Amino acid sequence: MRIALLAVLALTASACAPMSEAPATGGDLPGRSVDATSCTARGGTIQRVGRMQSEQCVIAYADAGKQCTDGDQCEGDCRIEDAPFPAEGAAARGQCQADSRPFGCHATVESGKATPALCVD
DSSP states (O other), X not given: XXXXXXXXXXXXXXXXXXXXXOOOSSSOSTTSXXXXXXXXXXXXXXXXETTTTEEEEEEBOTTTTOEESSGXXXXXXXXXXXXXXXXXXXXXXXXXXSBSOOOEEEEEEETTEEOXXXXXX
């Protein structure tokens, strides 16, 4: 019984210990350090973005603003960023997103059809 109790106490104590935070390999996850060298090598810049103003690697896309009907036609997503958004499944055309920031309100276009609008803070 004592061994079981000691094991439970040890596990409980270890669960409360702070975890060390390893750098993100992609360099652009919230709460992780951003690898400036990797970001620059990918053509990006480190910016504070989103509601939390976390540092992320933001990559500008060369095809920004190009008309599209599917994300496969773009470096990023094919998006509709202006309301009113079309109904889910409605025929739609969008524009290739400007950069890798996921924030804001938008609907994506896949196979010529709108997906539900989404707002990301």
